[in-house]
Amino acid sequence: MAEKSLTGHRNAVDRVLSAQGFAVDLPGIGRVRIPRPEQLAYYGALGALAAAEIIEWPVAVVLAAGHWLIQDQHNRIAHQIGEALEEA
Incomplete structure (x- = not known):
C-alpha cells in the first residue's frame, strides 16, 4: 500500500514539473x-x-535574469514538496 502511494506522489510531482516546459535533445549540445x-x-x-x-x-538582461531566477525558485519549491510527499 505504501509503495502505491509513493508511486502516486512521484507521478504527481513528475506531472507538475513537466508542465513547466519541455526539453529537446540537440546534437552536440545535449538536453535543452x-x-x-x-x-x-x-x-x-x-x-x-x-x-x-x-x-x-x-535593463532587459536584468529583468530576464530576475524572471529566470523566480521560475527556478518555483521549480525548486515544487521539487522539495514532491520529496516531502515521497517521505510521508
Whole structure:
C-alpha cells in the first residue's frame, strides 16, 4: 500500500514539473529545456523592447535574469514538496 502511494506522489510531482516546459535533445549540445510559451513571450518582448531602444540592453538582461531566477525558485519549491510527499 505504501509503495502505491509513493508511486502516486512521484507521478504527481513528475506531472507538475513537466508542465513547466519541455526539453529537446540537440546534437552536440545535449538536453535543452524550452520554457513555456508565456515565458518565451516575456523574453521575446524584452528583446523587442531592447532592440527598439525603448529600454536599455542591461535593463532587459536584468529583468530576464530576475524572471529566470523566480521560475527556478518555483521549480525548486515544487521539487522539495514532491520529496516531502515521497517521505510521508
